[in-house]
Amino acid sequence: MKKNFLIQTGGTIAMSAKGEGVELDPEAWSDLLIKQIPELEELAEITTYPLFFEDSSDLNAEHWVNLANCIDVNYEKYDGFVILHGTDTMAYTASALSFSLQNLAKPVIFTGSQVPLSSIRSDARRNLINSIEMATTELQEVGICFNDHVYRGNRATKLSIGDFDAFGSPNLDPIADIGLNIELNVSPKKLIPPFDNKAAFSNEIFVLTVHPSLSMNVLDCLDLSKLKAIIVRTFGSGNFPMKGEFNLLPFFEKCRHRGVIVAIISQADYDAVNLTKYSAGRAAIQAGAISAGDMTLEAALTKLMFLLAHSDSKEHIETQFQIPMAGELSIEK
Numbered sequence: 256m257k258k259n260f261l262i263q264t265g266g267t268i269a270m271s272a273k274g275e276g277v278e279l280d281p282e283a284w285s286d287l288l289i290k291q292i293p294e295l296e297e298l299a300e301i302t303t304y305p306l307f308f309e310d311s312s313d314l315n316a317e318h319w320v321n322l323a324n325c326i327d328v329n330y331e332k333y334d335g336f337v338i339l340h341g342t343d344t345m346a347y348t349a350s351a352l353s354f355s356l357q358n359l360a361k362p363v364i365f366t367g368s369q370v371p372l373s374s375i376r377s378d379a380r381r382n383l384i385n386s387i388e389m390a391t392t393e394l395q396e397v398g399i400c401f402n403d404h405v406y407r408g409n410r411a412t413k414l415s416i417g418d419f420d421a422f423g424s425p426n427l428d429p430i431a432d433i434g435l436n437i438e439l440n441v442s443p444k445k446l447i448p449p450f451d452n453k454a455a456f457s458n459e460i461f462v463l464t465v466h467p468s469l470s471m472n473v474l475d476c477l478d479l480s481k482l483k484a485i486i487v488r489t490f491g492s493g494n495f496p497m498k499g500e501f502n503l504l505p506f507f508e509k510c511r512h513r514g515v516i517v518a519i520i521s522q523a524d525y526d527a528v529n530l531t532k533y534s535a536g537r538a539a540i541q542a543g544a545i546s547a548g549d550m551t552l553e554a555a556l557t558k559l560m561f562l563l564a565h566s567d568s569k570e571h572i573e574t575q576f577q578i579p580m581a582g583e584l585s586i587e588k
């Protein structure tokens with residue numbers, strides 16, 4: 256029987272109903288888990304490990320490093336890993352781990368639930384069973400398993416607050432389909448060098464959402480000496496205001512002057528940024544900006560945080576950012 260390491264980090268799946276809402280309930284979960292879903296033990300030999308109990312909104316790069324280290328320490332002992340995690344920032348943590356856990360040859364599956372395990376209409380049961388089973392397969396990457404879909408971790412994003420089908424992967428088909436059987440849609444990697452945990456992240460980054468009437472006076476208050484990179488969430492294929500007092504180009508120039516990387520992403524979830532199509536994109540290239548292609552915000556942010564922690568060379572980081580590292584980016588045909 257395959258050996259599974261089940262890591263608890265919190266989220267709704269670790270909560271209990273409390274009045275009108277829900278609250279983290281560390282005592283209840285571990286006991287409840289096997290009592291409520293005894294079938295889990297038919298799927299794999301499961302070792303549970305409560306790493307931390309947090310609403311996922313409180314997680315940060317330090318938690319990602321702890322989680323990566325926890326997998327690293329246990330890597331040889333288990334065939335697969337399941338991480339119970341809040342849905343709100345699950346795609347960020349999954350993306351961060353996809354860049355950290357290099358040469359991964361085993362499944363690392365994130366899951367959670369929209370409703371606590373203890374509630375009668377919980378989706379936790381189905382997500383857990385699917386995830387434990389996914390972690391017995393030959394998958395060799397970080398995935399998010401939710402509501403019968405398995406997405407590449409660094410391609411997924413939370414799309415719904417209320418639906419059981421909370422996640423989507425706008426620019427990549429699911430990496431596995433769960434029906435009567437589990438069908439993997441990715442082939443095994445050929446030559447895998449030894450597993451290597453490289454988890455380290457820099458916080459010197461900021462995400463700027465462009466919107467109509469965005470005030471340059473506000474941007475002037477940004478202390479660029481504290482930043483190494485800015486991700487700019489632009490409109491459509493990479494557009495932003497270029498006229499009058501709202502012209503964003505001088506800000507890009509200022510960033511370049513200060514050695515701050517400017518990476519352009521879109522507010523639209525589907526398809527890739529194209530900086531050569533409109534004059535704004537072309538001007539952004541002239542001002543030194545780079546494209547995030549079809550990366551999700553979660554992937555672009557965690558990839559840059561990862562790259563910034565591993566290199567001091569702006570040029571090197573910019574080059575690496577535009578090359579796929581863990582299947583997070585489509586290469587132009």
Ligand code: ASP
Pocket residue numbers: 265266267268309310311312340341342343344367368369
């Ligand atoms: N607030 C919760 C969390 O992300 C939501 C969830 O788990 O669905 O921790």
